[in-house]
Amino acid sequence: MSETLRVGQALFENGPPARLQRYLGLTKGDQRNIGRRAFIVAMLGWVPLIVLAGIDRSDGVKSLLLGIDVHARYLVAAPLLVLAEAECGPRLNAIVRHFTDAGLVPESELGRYNAAVGFTGILLHSRAAEIIVFALAYLLVCAAAFSLPFDQLPLWHKAGNAITIFSLAGWWHVLVSLPLLLALLLGWAWRFVLWAQLLWRIARIKLRILASHPDGAAGLAVIGYSLRAFSPIAMALATIIAGRSAQIVLVEGALPRDTTAFSAGLLVVIGVSFAVPLSFFTPILMKALQRGSFEYGALANRAGTVFEEKWVGPNRLIDSSVLEQPDFSATTDLYAIVANVYSLRLVPIDLKSAAALGTALLLPFIPVVFLALPVEQILAELRGLLF
Template identity: 70%
Template structure:
């Protein structure tokens, strides 16, 4: 499956807040400039916090020290936020290639081509919607405002505060509330909008009478490429996991242990994220079940007829077999047919493969590797290493 981009096929490269970045000249045509934009996002979200906290350290010496030890802040703005931008270079082309595959592979018949084109045009229009971009940015600020007003002031980090007797945000705190956090949430909600439209597009395609092949070697009647969407969304999953892992690492640094409740919550959240990305693929389970049912009857009957003819020719009535039988095509033809029938009976009801699941799982778990080493005492690690040797 080709992943080459073509300007007329650009669909999922768009979406909030890419339209705003196009107007600002950060994205030009098909040139996404993800590297430069990822660097800018990291610098805008993180560097001013450090600079402002450094300036205010003259009045509140604990401010800069507190910020430097905030692992979750560094994880959010130095890793997760840039990842959400870099993901455009991997996710968008793969989703576009899957969208094209329905037409290029002949899964959509001429009768349903109009419905396919309508779904495609609708998805493209919604991704380019200025209203959606406004809603995403507004929602980001509403979430930040709700969290800021509902959180008791004494629970804000030290670098957020001026240190005076009155509960007032310091410049670093204001930058975090007005710029850094809304920027991160805007990127997250922008991907949530893309994912929602991806799921809606698949829902519309699943309602079309697709031309599926029960004996297709991919084991999913020709739909196995849909599983590549899990690989496409892996960078977004890693960004979400990085945010969660950063918070868990901060708790471990502060308390010295990994709380059981927090660990369970983190694990459940990761499972929910993985299940969310896989959920749209289940839309094709009903049509795959019908394909399996029809294919089992049709190919099963064909295998019976061919097998009966084969046995009658070579086994029936005590037929003698000489060495010339090894040169006959009957055996290889029957074996090939049975292999095709085996493909039908092994058809998967969800178009996803193990490699795609593994890629998504690795993306979700990788950010937690440092947390595990952080939570495990150095002496215990050394003891386990010695145990491997003696």
């Protein structure tokens, strides 16, 4: 039991590229240095692009500075993926510990629970996973960079001579900036996959849940807080999408309908993906609702019958002293408990967590909206709010 808690306390702080960062001395023990690492990621992925673009060709810097999508990826999204460790890891760890702290796992199932947590910890510490993440990142870069038609490359990415395909900034982009961003994204993808499999395994344990729990999810509502934990990751992904949309608006003056539909669909897919693992507990909650509806419904009927026989009827004399009788408060309390059962949610997602995730996905698109709308129209709408 103590080993499980010890592993769970720092479970999701690990994962690619955590091993490389420890090797480079960026993290030491409990010193995560999150702010410092986020700054290094931004400087490593963005600053050399500006410098090299200016060295290679005179019009390179101007082209790059106008690349909103580049700034969104390397100056915002990449550091945000590092800063997310401060929010996501501790929240997920707290949810994992909650299963034992709240007594949701009975003694007979502790072995299966410990095995699930231990297996997840092993995979999060896997050296092979980290190697695969970086290898896959470079494979994706190669597939994207060398399959894209040359005329579709941004100006700063092209060499100003006939000797090489890419400029100095272009080579830095394909060798450092983009692989670093993809490694961070794939590292979080690996964490999410392991989070999903951990919930899948826990959902198959015979948990000790309570249909009448006031959280409306039989005591499992805390799992829905994972949506808040993944909100920074969602915001980083949305920032990349919004950056590309903003770049299209800047170049073409408007956002094509196909691009708008694709971006909206991608945001929906991202949001649903983070919510899917929570549905693993739906079968458990359905059984709890079915059992609780019969058992608590029968209890409410019996209590209501006794209450009516005692207090309801034409021959019953009611005076002011009736308000002091414990029967009324006891019946009210019982009916409130029964109401909790009938309002049981089949997916442990609360409105605040869903709103936090939705806000994280939509917030990066606010600048895109203002960029797409003419200044005159914005001013006219603002005046309309006042007059």
